[in-house]
Amino acid sequence: MNTKENIETRRSTKHFNPERVMPKEDLAELIRLTKLAPSSFNMQNYRLLVVRDKELRKKIRAAAWDQAHVTDASVLFIMCADLNAYDANPEEYWGHAPEEVQNILGPMIKPFYEGNDELIRDEANRSTALAGMTLMLAARELGYDSCPMIGFDKDAVSKLVNLPEGMMLGFMIPVGEQIKAAWARGPRLPDEKVLIYDQF
Template sequence: MDTFEAIYQRRAVKHYDPAQDMSDDDERKLMEAALQSPTSFNIQNWRFVVVRDKARRALIREAAWDQAQVTDASILVVVCADLRAWDREPERYWRNAPEAARDMLVPMIKPFYAENAELQRDEAMRSCGLGAMTLMLAAKAMGYDSCPMIGFDPARVAEIIELPEDHVIGMLLPIGKAAKPAWPKPGQLPLDEVVIRETF
C-alpha cells in the first residue's frame, strides 16, 4: 500500500474479528518496522509489550473500561518507554556511527537528560507517539487495523504487565482485522486553522 494511502485510510477501529489471528511473521514484521521510529539522540527508549495471553488481556480490558478491542484484536501492544534509556550505556546507540559523530554526540546525552525528570518524561511520550504511529501505518499497509487508546487505568495496566518503576505507559494499541468499519471521520479542522505560517 502506498504511504499516503495508508495515512488516509488509517482509522481508530473499535470492532475486531476475535477469530482472526496474526502470524508470528506478521508480528515480527510490525515490530521491526516500529524499531525504525525516530528517537532523540537515538536512545530508542520505546518499549513495545505485545500481549497475546487471553487471561492477561481480559485483566487489561477490565482496566480499560471494558473496551472490547483490548481482547478482540489479534494482538495488544502496550506502548511504553524507558525513562532512563539515556543513562543505559548510551555509547551503544552510536556504535555504528562515524567516529566524529560518536565522539560529539555520546558525551552530550547524559548531561542533556540528567536531573530533568520533566524532559525525561516528555521524551518518553514523544517516542511512544512516534513508535505507535509507525506501528499504525505499518499495520494499515499490511491489511490490519488499529486503535490508539488512552482510556485505561495506567497504574493497573502497569501492574498487569509488571512494568518496571522507571518505565511509563504511553498508550494501548490493539491491532487486528476490523469486524466493522470505523465511523465516518467526525470532522477535520480546515488547513488554515492548524497550519500557521511563520508566527501566530
C-alpha cells in the same frame, strides 16, 4: 498500499475479528517496521509490550472500561518508555557511527537529560507517539487495523503487566482484522485554525 493510502485509510477500529490469529511472521515484520521510528539521539527509548495472553487481556479489558477491542484484536501492544535510557552506554546508540560522530553525540546525551525530569518524560511521550504512529501505519501496510487507546486505568494496567520502576506506560494499540467499519472520519479543522507560518 503506499504511504498516502495508509494515512488516508487508517482509522481507529473498535471491532476486531476475535478468531483472527496474527502469524508470527506478520508480528515480526510489524515490530521490525515499528523499530524504524525516529527517536532523540537514536535512544529508541520506547518499549513495545506485546500482550497475547488471553487471561491477562481479559484483566486489562476490565481495567479499560470493558472495551472489547482489548481482547478481540489479534495483538495488544502497550506502548511504554524507559525513562533511564539517556543513562545507557551511548555506544548502544552510536557504536555504528564514525568515531568523530560518536565522540560528539555520545557525551552529549546524559548531560542533556540528567536532572530534567520534565524533558525526560516529554521525550518518552514523543518516542512512544512516533513509534505508535509508525506501528499503526505499518499495520495498515500489512493488512491490519488498529486503535490508539488512552481509555483505561493506567495504574491498574501497570500493576497487571508488572511495569518496572523507571518505565512509563503511555497508551495501548490493539491490532487485528476489522469486522465492522469505523465511524465516519470527522471533518478536519480548517487551515486557519491549525496552520501558523513563522510566528504566532
